[in-house]
Amino acid sequence: MADRITAPLRQISVSLRLVLLLAIAGLSLPLQALESGSLEPVLDEISLPDLSGQTRTFEHWKGRTILLNFWASWCTPCQYEIPHLVRYQQQYADKNLQVIGIGLDDRRKLENVKRSLGINYPVLVIEQFQGADLMAKLGNPQQVVPYTMVIRADGQVMHTQRGQFDDESFDLFVKPLLARP
Amino acid sequence: MRIVLKPTLLSILAAASVLFAGITAASQTLVSVDSKDITLADLETALASSPFYTQFNTLGETEQAAMRGDMLKRLVTAKLLETEARRLKMEQSPEFAREMEDYLDGVRFQKYQQGIKYRVAISDQEKRDLRRENADSSDDYAAALSILTTRRYQALYQLTLQQLRDQYPVNLYPERITESLQPDTVLAEGETFQVRYADLSPGPQADDDASAILKRLYDQLEYQLVVMAARAEPVDVSKEKQRYIEQRLPSLLLDAKIRQWVPDEDTLRRYFESRPQLHRLKDWWHIGQLVVSSREQAEALREKIISGENSLFQLAEKYSIDPAARTNSGDLGWVLQGSGLPEIEAAIQSLQNNEVSPVIKTDKGYHLVVVINRRTGSPQYFSQIKDKLKQMMISNQLQQYLADLQKRHKVVWQVMESDQRKAHAILNKN
Numbered sequence: 387m388a389d390r391i392t393a394p395l396r397q398i399s400v401s402l403r404l405v406l407l408l409a410i411a412g413l414s415l416p417l418q419a420l421e422s423g424s425l426e427p428v429l430d431e432i433s434l435p436d437l438s439g440q441t442r443t444f445e446h447w448k449g450r451t452i453l454l455n456f457w458a459s460w461c462t463p464c465q466y467e468i469p470h471l472v473r474y475q476q477q478y479a480d481k482n483l484q485v486i487g488i489g490l491d492d493r494r495k496l497e498n499v500k501r502s503l504g505i506n507y508p509v510l511v512i513e514q515f516q517g518a519d520l521m522a523k524l525g526n527p528q529q530v531v532p533y534t535m536v537i538r539a540d541g542q543v544m545h546t547q548r549g550q551f552d553d554e555s556f557d558l559f560v561k562p563l564l565a566r567p
Numbered sequence: 568m569r570i571v572l573k574p575t576l577l578s579i580l581a582a583a584s585v586l587f588a589g590i591t592a593a594s595q596t597l598v599s600v601d602s603k604d605i606t607l608a609d610l611e612t613a614l615a616s617s618p619f620y621t622q623f624n625t626l627g628e629t630e631q632a633a634m635r636g637d638m639l640k641r642l643v644t645a646k647l648l649e650t651e652a653r654r655l656k657m658e659q660s661p662e663f664a665r666e667m668e669d670y671l672d673g674v675r676f677q678k679y680q681q682g683i684k685y686r687v688a689i690s691d692q693e694k695r696d697l698r699r700e701n702a703d704s705s706d707d708y709a710a711a712l713s714i715l716t717t718r719r720y721q722a723l724y725q726l727t728l729q730q731l732r733d734q735y736p737v738n739l740y741p742e743r744i745t746e747s748l749q750p751d752t753v754l755a756e757g758e759t760f761q762v763r764y765a766d767l768s769p770g771p772q773a774d775d776d777a778s779a780i781l782k783r784l785y786d787q788l789e790y791q792l793v794v795m796a797a798r799a800e801p802v803d804v805s806k807e808k809q810r811y812i813e814q815r816l817p818s819l820l821l822d823a824k825i826r827q828w829v830p831d832e833d834t835l836r837r838y839f840e841s842r843p844q845l846h847r848l849k850d851w852w853h854i855g856q857l858v859v860s861s862r863e864q865a866e867a868l869r870e871k872i873i874s875g876e877n878s879l880f881q882l883a884e885k886y887s888i889d890p891a892a893r894t895n896s897g898d899l900g901w902v903l904q905g906s907g908l909p910e911i912e913a914a915i916q917s918l919q920n921n922e923v924s925p926v927i928k929t930d931k932g933y934h935l936v937v938v939i940n941r942r943t944g945s946p947q948y949f950s951q952i953k954d955k956l957k958q959m960m961i962s963n964q965l966q967q968y969l970a971d972l973q974k975r976h977k978v979v980w981q982v983m984e985s986d987q988r989k990a991h992a993i994l995n996k997n
Contacts, residue, residue, distance in 0.1 A: 459625040495625040502624040
């Protein structure tokens with residue numbers, strides 16, 4: 387009952403904010419966080435080894451704009467996408483961007499891909515089925531890779547995308563979050 | 568500094584040298600065939616377009632180097648064949664030209680359509696609207712965008728076809744699609760072309776009916792119009808033409824050589840019949856062995872075995888100079904015919920099971936062997952291994968042919984000396 391009443395109200399407020407934002411900043415999209423709010427606690431609990439075996443949590447990158455990319459070594463679109471992510475990291479590191487990969491794969495294979503494609507950002511390692519479960523909890527119930535999440539510096543998830551993350555998405559969802567010089 | 572080395576050693580070095588792709592220019596020549604270069608960029612392109620590329624990136628450095636080396640060797644082989652085919656002027660035959668034009672028409676057709684796709688523009692405003700309508704899900708947005716793009720492309724494409732029909736007037740004769748339709752019946756014609764029933768891809772069909780023929784006629788006309796427009800524009804296919812020649816000539820030459828090497832089944836049969844070793848599968852023998860360093864000792868031990876005083880296995884454990892034989896009491900396990908010392912194999916042929924052999928001298932020492940058990944290979948018939956035989960014949964001939972081609976066309980492997988040192992370091996490490 388309550389849902390039925392609040393839902394239309396929320397929609398109205400969303401579109402109002404949208405209009406305001408468009409009017410004020412001339413931006414193409416609303417920059418409010420995703421509505422659900424259920425993803426952030428899952429991110430907080432992530433604790434995974436990187437390729438060197440050191441355990442990492444997202445606490446480490448708090449305060450940075452995070453592009454979190456789930457991938458696997460056998461996934462061809464992932465490999466097409468990675469050079470773009472490498473370029474983003476290179477170009478926008480000084481604007482507080484941090485790309486983080488989560489590889490659903492064997493560590494040795496991930497490491498080889500890292501070397502072959504010149505990956506310049508940390509890659510965390512997770513077993514394939516656990517990785518699929520994690521993605522399901524993070525807004526990707528289809529459990530497909532590549533899957534990319536845009537996380538604002540304050541930890542809010544701003545956008546999620548299944549399939550290749552392209553320049554259009556980067557311009558639209560990441561650039562507005564980056565620090566201005 | 569450029570150096571020139573023999574290919575065998577060098578293919579390994581080249582493979583390793585390419586590991587250092589990062590520090591060498593993409594235009595660096597790795598190998599040249601009659602002064603035509605195979606560059607690092609060529610090698611990387613070949614790798615990137617191969618079906619195993621995704622997997623390639625997951626391999627370790629040494630494995631990648633080996634794969635690069637293999638790929639480079641393949642490129643050299645193809646370049647050799649291409650160079651030879653050009654020497655034979657194979658690309659100048661009318662048949663080749665016709666085949667190539669057919670292929671290039673296909674490319675023109677695709678590129679022309681691609682050009683229309685590029686002209687389909689979705690404005691930023693439209694994208695923004697779509698984003699707003701699908702704010703909850705980027706999947707929905709992507710789907711909506713793709714539907715809009717497809718619709719707009721279809722509309723633009725149909726409009727273009729209409730314009731082309733005005734530009735190149737076409738007379739259609741659907742009324743000729745009757746029972747008496749012949750392959751050379753003209754079903755449509757324009758100023759510069761005719762479409763006969765036989766031209767309709769994939770050619771006349773046994774179960775053709777009027778509506779199926781009409782549909783294929785429209786498809787063919789669409790193809791014809793677009794190709795004409797693409798030729799008139801003109802759509803540039805020079806790169807595709809060059810690639811077609813480079814890729815087609817090697818296989819064309821190879822096909823011709825294969826027809827020469829294995830012209831018919833009789834050739835295969837003669838090859839089979841002149842090689843008795845192919846007529847049955849190899850035997851497996853379960854063998855026991857004892858090796859000592861003098862004939863006298865071997866003869867003495869043999870007497871003990873024959874008299875029943877000791878078995879070969881007891882003696883092998885005690886006296887054999889082959890350390891492996893001693894730990895296994897001389898039991899060598901199952902051995903495939905052709906994999907052992909020839910002197911011993913010859914002796915085995917005439918032995919009964921569990922009969923001790925005479926003393927056999929090899930450069931390892933003096934052997935006594937027994938066959939504990941044997942599995943005799945079953946007969947192999949020509950019809951079973953026909954395809955394998957063909958492959959065997961081809962690969963034998965091909966090796967010789969490629970060696971001959973390397974004498975005719977100069978193959979120069981070019982490797983940077985510094986890379987070579989690094990290559991050595993890497994090879995030694997592994």
